[in-house]
Amino acid sequence: MKTHVYHITYGPEVATAHLYFWGCNMRCRGCIRLLYGWDSHLPDPGGPKQAINPRLLTVDEVIEALAPYPVRRIFFLGDDASADPALEELAGALKERFDAEQVLLTNGLLLPPFHLFDDIQVSIKAVTPALHRDFTGVDVAPVLEHFQFLYGVGASLRSESIVIPGYIDAPEIRRIAAFIASVDAEIPYRLDAYISVPGAPWRRPTMDEMALAVGAACQYLRHVHALHSGMKRRYEVTRLV
Numbered sequence: 644m645k646t647h648v649y650h651i652t653y654g655p656e657v658a659t660a661h662l663y664f665w666g667c668n669m670r671c672r673g674c675i676r677l678l679y680g681w682d683s684h685l686p687d688p689g690g691p692k693q694a695i696n697p698r699l700l701t702v703d704e705v706i707e708a709l710a711p712y713p714v715r716r717i718f719f720l721g722d723d724a725s726a727d728p729a730l731e732e733l734a735g736a737l738k739e740r741f742d743a744e745q746v747l748l749t750n751g752l753l754l755p756p757f758h759l760f761d762d763i764q765v766s767i768k769a770v771t772p773a774l775h776r777d778f779t780g781v782d783v784a785p786v787l788e789h790f791q792f793l794y795g796v797g798a799s800l801r802s803e804s805i806v807i808p809g810y811i812d813a814p815e816i817r818r819i820a821a822f823i824a825s826v827d828a829e830i831p832y833r834l835d836a837y838i839s840v841p842g843a844p845w846r847r848p849t850m851d852e853m854a855l856a857v858g859a860a861c862q863y864l865r866h867v868h869a870l871h872s873g874m875k876r877r878y879e880v881t882r883l884v
């Protein structure tokens with residue numbers, strides 16, 4: 644079966660694979676994929692997503708690409724893996740073949756096959772409906788409902804937001820954190836510093852602006868940390884596909 648996977652990288656030190664999916668159901672104005680269409684942690688990450696003509700892999704091709712390596716952890720990321728109709732089949736086949744820890748990064752707009760993931764990180768762009776629609780082009784309600792549902796079924800949940808100065812900054816981050824805390828104040832929350840992308844009007848936040856956002860989130864949540872621009876994965880990756 645054809646999947647939406649078009650690119651795979653691997654970190655040998657930590658036996659971790661990264662599956663990059665093609666196709667998203669949001670149209671975020673500040674999407675990092677407008678800068679990096681391939682794994683941005685490669686020594687030469689190449690150009691933006693718009694420059695790629697993807698070749699989508701089958702489930703068997705994904706397994707074949709990973710088969711020569713020890714695999715302890717698999718990340719499902721890129722655009723949105725949940726938008727791939729083959730996700731359940733792929734995640735099930737990988738679980739059976741490698742029995743690795745499977746981590747899904749998703750925007751939460753669709754409900755994923757949660758039973759196949761050991762960790763699900765939901766990116767909440769905003770909770771104010773008009774702001775979410777302005778940034779992503781879609782309603783926030785399903786995202787919040789799915790987040791509550793996933794918690795209710797016992798999924799291991801994390802959350803993440805992008806801090807954008809003057810747009811989605813401390814006041815909105817406080818509201819997002821209040822929502823997450825209404826589910827469970829123990830859910831880990833990561834704040835990413837926005838990286839400027841072509842065509843969007845915003846700049847990168849300063850360290851002080853990040854600190855304000857972290858402080859706002861900490862009013863509600865117990866496990867908040869920030870990922871400042873320029874921070875890299877702690878391991879090297881090579882390209883498999």
Ligand code: SF4
Pocket residue numbers: 667668669670671673674675676721722723750779
């Ligand atoms: S949900 Fe993520 S991948 Fe999709 S458009 Fe938004 S930032 Fe980009």
